[in-house]
Every structure is written in C-alpha cells, then in structure tokens.
Amino acid sequence: MSAATTSFPNTAPAWDLPSRGKVAMAGLIIAESAIFTIFVVAYLFYLGKSITGPTPSEVLETPIFYTICLLSSSLTIHLAAKSLERDYRRLFLGLWLLTIALGGLFLYGTAQEWHRLIYEHGLTISTSLFGTTYYSLVGLHAFHVTAGLIMLSVVAIFGLIGRMGVSQSDRVAVLSMYWHFVDAVWVVVFTVVYVLGR
Amino acid sequence: MSSNVITVPVGQTEARPWVDELHQWLTTVDHKRLGILYIVSALLFLVIGGVEALIIRTQLMHSHNNFVSPQVFNQMFTMHGTTMIFFVAMPVLFGFANYLVPLMIGARDMAFPRLNAFSFWLSFLGGLLLYFSFLGGSGLYGAGSAPDVGWWSYAPLGARAFSPGHSSDYWTLALLVSGFGSIGTATNIIATILCLRCPGMKLNRMPLLVWMNLVMAEMVLLAITPLSAAQIMLLIDRYLGGHFFDTQAGGSAVLWMHFFWIFGHPEVYVLIIPCFAFMSEIISVFSRKPIFGYPVMVAATVCIAFVSMSVWAHHMFTIGMNSYANSFFTLTTMAVGIPTGIKIFNWIGTMWGGMIQFKTPMLFSIGFLFQFLIAGLTGIMMAASPFDWQLGLSYFVVAHFHYVIVGGILFALFAAFYYWYPKITGRMLSERLGRWHFWLFLIGFHLTFDVMHIPGLLGMPRRIYTYEPGRGWDTLNLIITIGAFVQAIAILVFVANLIISYFKGAEAGNDPWDAWTLEWSISSPPPAYNFATVPSVASRRPLWDLKHPEDPDSRYE
Numbered sequence: 001m002s003a004a005t006t007s008f009p010n011t012a013p014a015w016d017l018p019s020r021g022k023v024a025m026a027g028l029i030i031a032e033s034a035i036f037t038i039f040v041v042a043y044l045f046y047l048g049k050s051i052t053g054p055t056p057s058e059v060l061e062t063p064i065f066y067t068i069c070l071l072s073s074s075l076t077i078h079l080a081a082k083s084l085e086r087d088y089r090r091l092f093l094g095l096w097l098l099t100i101a102l103g104g105l106f107l108y109g110t111a112q113e114w115h116r117l118i119y120e121h122g123l124t125i126s127t128s129l130f131g132t133t134y135y136s137l138v139g140l141h142a143f144h145v146t147a148g149l150i151m152l153s154v155v156a157i158f159g160l161i162g163r164m165g166v167s168q169s170d171r172v173a174v175l176s177m178y179w180h181f182v183d184a185v186w187v188v189v190f191t192v193v194y195v196l197g198r
Numbered sequence: 199m200s201s202n203v204i205t206v207p208v209g210q211t212e213a214r215p216w217v218d219e220l221h222q223w224l225t226t227v228d229h230k231r232l233g234i235l236y237i238v239s240a241l242l243f244l245v246i247g248g249v250e251a252l253i254i255r256t257q258l259m260h261s262h263n264n265f266v267s268p269q270v271f272n273q274m275f276t277m278h279g280t281t282m283i284f285f286v287a288m289p290v291l292f293g294f295a296n297y298l299v300p301l302m303i304g305a306r307d308m309a310f311p312r313l314n315a316f317s318f319w320l321s322f323l324g325g326l327l328l329y330f331s332f333l334g335g336s337g338l339y340g341a342g343s344a345p346d347v348g349w350w351s352y353a354p355l356g357a358r359a360f361s362p363g364h365s366s367d368y369w370t371l372a373l374l375v376s377g378f379g380s381i382g383t384a385t386n387i388i389a390t391i392l393c394l395r396c397p398g399m400k401l402n403r404m405p406l407l408v409w410m411n412l413v414m415a416e417m418v419l420l421a422i423t424p425l426s427a428a429q430i431m432l433l434i435d436r437y438l439g440g441h442f443f444d445t446q447a448g449g450s451a452v453l454w455m456h457f458f459w460i461f462g463h464p465e466v467y468v469l470i471i472p473c474f475a476f477m478s479e480i481i482s483v484f485s486r487k488p489i490f491g492y493p494v495m496v497a498a499t500v501c502i503a504f505v506s507m508s509v510w511a512h513h514m515f516t517i518g519m520n521s522y523a524n525s526f527f528t529l530t531t532m533a534v535g536i537p538t539g540i541k542i543f544n545w546i547g548t549m550w551g552g553m554i555q556f557k558t559p560m561l562f563s564i565g566f567l568f569q570f571l572i573a574g575l576t577g578i579m580m581a582a583s584p585f586d587w588q589l590g591l592s593y594f595v596v597a598h599f600h601y602v603i604v605g606g607i608l609f610a611l612f613a614a615f616y617y618w619y620p621k622i623t624g625r626m627l628s629e630r631l632g633r634w635h636f637w638l639f640l641i642g643f644h645l646t647f648d649v650m651h652i653p654g655l656l657g658m659p660r661r662i663y664t665y666e667p668g669r670g671w672d673t674l675n676l677i678i679t680i681g682a683f684v685q686a687i688a689i690l691v692f693v694a695n696l697i698i699s700y701f702k703g704a705e706a707g708n709d710p711w712d713a714w715t716l717e718w719s720i721s722s723p724p725p726a727y728n729f730a731t732v733p734s735v736a737s738r739r740p741l742w743d744l745k746h747p748e749d750p751d752s753r754y755e
Contacts, residue, residue, distance in 0.1 A: 020390075024386070
C-alpha cells in the first residue's frame with residue numbers, strides 16, 4: 001500500500017468511481033437474470049409432464065434464421081456504440097437502424113411461430129403444461145425484446161433529428177448492455193426450448 | 199397577508215400553507231424526505247398489522263372462543279404476515295438506508311433521485327392495494343373480503359377454484375408492485391454506494407452500515423425477483439388459464455413452495471442484515487470503542503448472504519424430500535450459524551473493556567443480542583430435519599420466527615429510532631419514556647414469545663382458529679395474549695414519545711452521541727444539500743480524526 005505513506009487527506013490520488021448508469025444496469029440485469037432463471041427452471045421441471053399433446057418435438061421448429069438475426073444485432077449495436085464514441089454519426093445511425101431491423105425481424109419470427117402453433121396445432125397457453133411454460137418463457141423474452149426495441153427506437157428518433165453525438169455515448173453504452181443481456185438470454189432460452197427440450 | 203410572509207424569518211417552514219407543504223412532500227425526490235416517507239408509512243402499517251395481531255391473540259385467548267369467525271381469523275393471519283414483512287419491515291429498512299447511506303458516504307443524494315421517489319410510491323401504493331382488498335376483494339360477487347390463504351398462499355389454495363373473487367389477485371398484484379419498487383430501491387442503493395462515495399471513502403473505509411446495506415441490496419435483487427416471477431406465473435394461472443401450479447393438468451404444488459421459499463428465506467436475511475448494520479454502529483458508539491474486527495464483519499456479512507441463498511428448503515422438510523435434500527439443507531442451514539456467531543462475538547468484543555453508556559439505543563441493542571442469540575439457537579434446533587418433522591407447522595415455529603423478527607429485527611429498529619431520531623428531527627427522544635418503552639416491551643415480548651414455545655412443544659398447530667379445552671393450552675395462551683397487549687401498550691408509549699419529543703424534546707445539536715460517522719458532522723435536521731463542502735475522509739472514523747487531530751485513526755491504517 002503506497003497510499004499508506006500519504007498522511008494528509010487532501011493529497012489523496014485521483015478519485016475514480018464507476019459510472020452510475022452502468023452499475024444500475026448491471027443491477028437490473030442481475031435481477032432480470034433471477035426472474036428468467038425461475039421461468040427456465042419451471043420449463044425444465046415440466047418437460048414431458050404434460051398430460052395432453054402436442055409435444056415439443058411434434059410442433060417446434062428450430063428458428064435458426066431468426067436466432068442469427070438476433071445474435072448478429074448484438075454485434076451491430078456494439079459497433080454502433082463504438083462509432084458513436086468516435087463521433088461517426090452517420091455510421092452510428094446506420095448501424096443503429098440495422099440493429100432495430102434485426103430485432104424487429106426476430107420478433108416477426110416469434111409472431112409467425114406463435115401464429116403457426118395456435119392456428120395449425122391448436123396449442124395455446126391453456127392447452128397443456130407445455131403450452132403454459134413455452135408461451136410464458138418465450139413470451140417473457142419477447143417482451144424484453146419489445147421493451148428494448150422501444151428504447152432503441154427512441155434513440156433512433158433522436159439520431160434522425162441529429163441529437164446523438166459523442167456526449168451521449170455513455171448512455172448508449174448502458175442501453176447496449178441491456179441489449180446484449182437480451183441476446184444472452186435468448187442463447188439460454190434457445191438451448192432450453194429448442195435443443196434440450198425436444 | 200403577503201407583506202407578513204416576507205417578514206417571516208428564513209427557516210420557519212411552518213408558515214407555508216399546508217397545501218404547499220403537502221405538495222412538496224408528494225413530489226419530493228430528496229433522499230431524506232423519501233426516507234422519512236418510507237419510515238412513516240411503515241409505522242402506519244405497523245399499527246394496522248399490530249391490530250391484526252391483537253385480533254388473532256384475542257381469538258386464541260381461551261378455548262372455544264367466538265371473538266371472530268374462522269373466515270375473519272384466516273384473513274387476519276394472512277394480512278398480518280403480508281403486512282409486517284412487505285409493508286412494515288422492508289419499507290422501514292429501506293427508509294433508514296435511504297436516509298443514512300448518502301449521509302454516511304458524504305453524497306448529495308441517492309444516485310437516481312427520481313427512481314427513488316418512484317420506488318417509494320410503488321411500494322406504498324402496493325400496500326394500499328393490499329388493503330383495498332377489504333372493499334374490492336370479491337369484486338361484484340359480494341360484500342368484499344381480504345386474502346385468506348396464508349402469507350405464502352400455497353398452491354392450490356391460490357388457484358381460482360379455492361380462492362374465487364379477487365382477494366388473491368389483490369395479494370398477488372400488491373406484492374408484484376411493491377416488489378418492483380424494492381428492485382428499484384436496491385439498484386439505487388448499490389449505484390449510490392459504488393458511485394457516489396466522497397473522496398477518500400474507499401470500500402474498506404465505509405461505515406459497516408453502508409457495507410451491510412450494499413449486501414442487503416444485492417440480496418434484494420436476487421431474492422425478491424423469484425417471488426415476482428412466481429407471482430407472474432400465478433397471474434397466468436388465474437387469468438390466462440395456465441397450469442403452472444394446477445395439479446390436475448400435471449402441474450406441481452411443490453414447485454410453488456420452492457419458488458416461494460427461494461424468496462422467503464433470503465428475505466429473512468434481507469431484513470436482518472440492515473439490523474446487524476444498526477447494531478454495528480450503535481454498539482460501537484455506546485461502548486466508546488471502534489468496531490471489533492471490521493474486515494471479519496464484512497466477510498461474515500457476505501458469507502451469510504451466500505449461504506442463505508441455499509437454505510430455502512428447510513421450510514419444506516415436512517413436505518417430504520429425499521434424504522440427500524434433507525441432509526443438504528440441514529447442513530447449509532446450520533452453516534449460517536457460523537458467520538452469524540462470528541458477528542455476535544464481534545459485538546461482544548466491541549463492548550468488552552469499553553466504557554458502556556446505557557442509553558436507550560444501547561438498551562435495545564443489548565436486548566437484541568440476547569434475543570437474537572436465542573432465536574438463532576431455536577433456529578439450529580429446527581434446522582435438524584427430524585426435529586422439524588416433529589415440530590413443523592406448530593406454535594414452536596411461530597415462536598421461533600417471531601423471536602427473530604420481533605426480538606431481533608424490531609429491537610434493532612427501536613435502537614435505530616432512538617439513535618437517529620435526533621439527526622432526523624433535531625430533537626432528542628425522551629430517555630424516561632424510552633426506558634418505559636424498553637422495559638414494557640421487553641416484558642411483553644418475553645411473556646408472549648418465550649411462553650409460545652411451550653404450546654408448540656405440546657402439539658398446538660399454527661393457524662388453528664380455536665382449540666378444545668383440557669389440552670393444557672388454555673393458561674399458556676392466556677399468558678401469550680396478555681403479553682401481546684403489554685407490547686401494544688409499549689408501542690403506544692413509543693408513538694407518544696415520537697410525537698411529544700418532536701415538539702418538546704431537548705435540542706439535539708449536530709452530534710448528541712459524540713459519534714464518528716459523517717452524518718453527525720452536519721446540522722440536525724440536515725440541510726437539503728447535505729454537505730456544504732464535499733467531505734474528504736482518511737479513515738473509518740472521520741469525526742474521530744476531526745475531534746482528535748493529535749491522534750487520528752488514519753495514522754494506524
């Protein structure tokens with residue numbers, strides 16, 4: 001401890017503290033992870049316990065294309081945040097809109113899957129345990145994607161009217177933490193629902 | 199009139215019209231005012247929850263009593279439990295954290311003042327929603343009723359078939375809403391502590407109160423959220439026809455218990471860790487010694503937080519698990535006793551050789567030490583699963599956890615009230631009334647909860663509405679009820695003390711206890727801006743350094 005040699009409080013070294021936005025977002029992510037954990041545990045616990053059909057292996061199709069869309073949006077938002085830090089505004093805006101488009105495509109994929117399950121296979125949230133756990137787990141994730149898209153769109157509107165500059169890059173970094181979290185959760189949900197669960 | 203207003207000296211805020219004053223309280227984002235709002239709303243719910251406890255005790259006073267109907271009795275114990283945990287204990291501790299943490303780390307406010315206000319109003323309105331169930335619980339079906347399926351609402355009791363109308367929905371939504379408020383406050387506390395410390399306030403120089411509130415907030419993030427998730431599942435079951443906890447469709451009632459207790463047991467530590475925090479500050483100041491074993495105290499707190507996340511199923515021994523689960527949860531539960539024991543030894547080590555001042559805060563702290571120890575010992579008894587099979591769901595369990603919550607948490611809270619009231623209001627609480635409060639409450643507490651172990655050992659189950667004469671329970675129950683009323687009188691003395699001292703108490707000055715943490719360096723009550731100049735600290739006891747420049751703590755760090 002070299003600091004022990006300084007006996008006067010005013011000669012303390014530069015006082016560096018973490019950013020409150022990032023710490024708070026980390027707190028929110030911890031809390032959200034606990035919520036998702038409970039839903040994932042419920043899904044795994046009830047695998048194969050449904051009394052009536054259809055079963056996951058009969059009706060679920062692996063959404064590989066839409067998964068690639070969502071995961072690559074993590075890359076685009078990262079690049080967007082980096083370009084805003086260097087004040088490349090047009091590049092930021094382009095990558096940001098691409099992120100929104102990829103997220104929107106993913107949501108469209110979920111909607112299409114749900115439409116197929118409901119109208120072709122008659123599977124709703126009240127049909128069986130599979131329906132209950134599937135729609136609530138995937139739905140909880142889709143809800144987070146939707147919330148993320150709303151926040152991303154607000155930033156996009158500010159970007160389109162030219163208000164997004166390097167001064168906003170810290171806030172954008174916080175938002176991009178949330179979006180990475182949503183993507184990471186999808187990796188877990190995908191593994192549980194479409195790989196382990198079938 | 200307006201010319202008169204100008205002549206009023208600055209600082210006499212009483213002269214403002216009450217509408218303005220009310221508007222200021224409703225729209226405030228100041229951490230001190232929000233802290234007071236948390237504490238006052240909790241005291242309000244404490245009185246309501248206390249009246250419910252008295253109704254329960256009056257009904258059980260003697261066998262075959264008909265004071266209230268079985269339905270009302272069920273509502274009373276459900277509302278009593280829910281109110282005391284979610285709308286008394288949590289808000290009052292959040293209130294103290296709100297008030298004290300920024301002052302102790304030398305900050306202007308919490309990290310997110312508006313989130314702070316939002317979180318408070320969420321949890322307060324959650325409480326109002328719970329009590330609105332008395333009017334709206336049955337909706338259009340009838341006269342209305344409150345939830346009556348126990349504070350843990352075990353499946354399938356919470357399902358539509360067994361809980362028709364809306365009473366369970368009010369319970370679910372109230373806990374969901376206040377749970378979101380708790381997550382907001384916890385996030386805010388963490389961000390405040392990590393990001394707003396004044397220069398020199400390194401993590402290893404923070405007062406123990408701040409450390410323990412940091413750990414508490416982390417636990418809230420991990421423990422309240424499973425409850426929120428389970429409440430969402432219950433809503434899906436009740437409103438969308440889901441089958442999470444519907445055994446007829448293959449669902450599991452035991453899964454609800456797991457989800458509830460993954461929240462429920464860490465919750466106990468969410469409540470007790472801030473009380474450890476009060477003890478660490480108060481015992482140290484009134485023993486005139488720095489806290490004994492600061493780093494070990496921090497390590498023990500973090501250790502308790504870790505271990506307490508894996509003990510939940512000790513609430514479920516009686517449900518029937520396999521022997522591996524029973525052994526695991528017995529061992530983890532007993533392991534919690536180790537860091538907790540370290541803390542008790544450290545507090546005694548702090549008192550050892552100190553010049554102990556027996557002021558009211560210290561009296562309550564010493565009461566806490568003894569009673570929390572006994573509560574921990576009956577906890578170790580219950581942790582042994584064979585013993586729990588015998589006494590689970592009996593009054594022994596009720597006695598045990600009330601020993602923790604009343605004998606531990608409430609005593610620590612009273613100590614905190616007597617210790618920080620001068621800072622919050624600028625007036626000392628009366629020592630004379632304080633002593634009446636302490637001794638009356640101590641006697642009432644022991645009459646009620648010492649004796650309550652015995653009917654439990656004799657086999658009296660909890661939650662029964664009445665019982666047969668001739669089982670040896672009558673006299674014991676009468677003593678328990680008398681003790682409850684003695685406690686109620688002590689609470690009245692306390693409330694009277696709070697009110698009388700607010701108007702007539704002695705002026706406190708900045709630092710009535712000759713204490714060492716930063717909140718005592720500014721005026722009482724503190725100005726809206728807290729610190730005129732940002733303080734800079736060089737040790738764990740900045741005020742000691744200020745008062746004793748010839749021998750500062752910083753020399754020894």
